[in-house]
Amino acid sequence: MRLPSLAGDPAGIDEDEVVRMLRYAIDHGVNYLDLGYPCDMEWHERLARLLGRALKDGYRQKVKIAANLPSFLIDSPADFDRYLDDRLKWLQTGCIDFFLFGGLDRETWPRLQEIDVLSRAEAAMADGRIDKVGFGFHDYFQTLREILDAYDNWALCQLQYSYMDIDHHPGVGGIRYAASEGLAVVVTESLKGGRLTRKPPESVAVIWTDAPKNRPLADWGLRWVWNHPEVATVVSDMSTLEQVAANVALADAVEPDSLTVPEEVVIGRVRDAYRKLRPVPCTACRGCMPCPLGIDVPRIFELYNDAVMYDDVETARSLYRIERHDIDSCNECGACVAACGLKIPITDRLKEACKLLAGWK
Numbered sequence: 001m002r003l004p005s006l007a008g009d010p011a012g013i014d015e016d017e018v019v020r021m022l023r024y025a026i027d028h029g030v031n032y033l034d035l036g037y038p039c040d041m042e043w044h045e046r047l048a049r050l051l052g053r054a055l056k057d058g059y060r061q062k063v064k065i066a067a068n069l070p071s072f073l074i075d076s077p078a079d080f081d082r083y084l085d086d087r088l089k090w091l092q093t094g095c096i097d098f099f100l101f102g103g104l105d106r107e108t109w110p111r112l113q114e115i116d117v118l119s120r121a122e123a124a125m126a127d128g129r130i131d132k133v134g135f136g137f138h139d140y141f142q143t144l145r146e147i148l149d150a151y152d153n154w155a156l157c158q159l160q161y162s163y164m165d166i167d168h169h170p171g172v173g174g175i176r177y178a179a180s181e182g183l184a185v186v187v188t189e190s191l192k193g194g195r196l197t198r199k200p201p202e203s204v205a206v207i208w209t210d211a212p213k214n215r216p217l218a219d220w221g222l223r224w225v226w227n228h229p230e231v232a233t234v235v236s237d238m239s240t241l242e243q244v245a246a247n248v249a250l251a252d253a254v255e256p257d258s259l260t261v262p263e264e265v266v267i268g269r270v271r272d273a274y275r276k277l278r279p280v281p282c283t284a285c286r287g288c289m290p291c292p293l294g295i296d297v298p299r300i301f302e303l304y305n306d307a308v309m310y311d312d313v314e315t316a317r318s319l320y321r322i323e324r325h326d327i328d329s330c331n332e333c334g335a336c337v338a339a340c341g342l343k344i345p346i347t348d349r350l351k352e353a354c355k356l357l358a359g360w361k
Ligand code: SF4
Pocket: 290, 291, 292, 293, 294, 295, 297, 329, 330, 331, 332, 333, 334, 335, 336, 337, 346, 347
């Protein structure tokens, strides 16, 4: 369970209700709480203090807490200690069970290695401020392998995974590899930030109608992830006590390897139906990379495809903005077009993507 994502005005949240939700979850078996990735520091601090309050009265002893270090903000070993000590103070605890290097990928990992923050993590484990270290990851299988192979003491990795992510970022191969290396695999975004629970497009809706069981869409999505024996736990944002109650009841009822073949077939058909809606048939193979001007073609196509597939332009636009893509700098050199095995007319499709994501005319 991730600390509730409380949409709207942070000042307007009902903190007593959040404490009730957290304690209900713990009373019903939730034993892992993830503070989440710190996008807004002020808000993050408030959530951490709230979690600390909820874990008083003996609740701290019943759960493991995970906290994320924002890797892209770490410039020195001292930053590591400052971020850790702040969280210990806010959470009012002497030890964080799992301290994660958040957002590791091919760019952040070499930088963290250079700064040698792992030696700071080792020191924090030795003095008891951390019990174990892990990392959050969003990149391709090869990078995951490099990170796992570089350090023997990883305890946990957190990956985005849903029935739409079976073969990328880093897909089922990454989940299996991490588990085979002895890491606890924690899954996030199992419902793709809620996009898999919205009203589906017609071509998908008819498949759900024919499904062997009539279930809520969230139920299908979570069952599919929990069906993997390699997955240790799934964290999910919840905003109401009803959602917490529904999710803990479902978690109690589902076992790994319990989906039937007809159920797997239905989910496979749903995946195919969504994929048919993609405007660009990019497989994210990254054969066209690197672009000499640093344009991340596969990622831009992914945002474009997701916006259309899930009819959710708003999320795609904000990610495009946050990730600071810059298609304006493309000089149409054609290097990516020549490298694409699928012969996608990349420069033309990038212009289409930008019309949608950046509001180009
Ligand atoms: S055409 Fe544009 S996106 Fe493709 S490699 Fe050249 S600069 Fe990069």
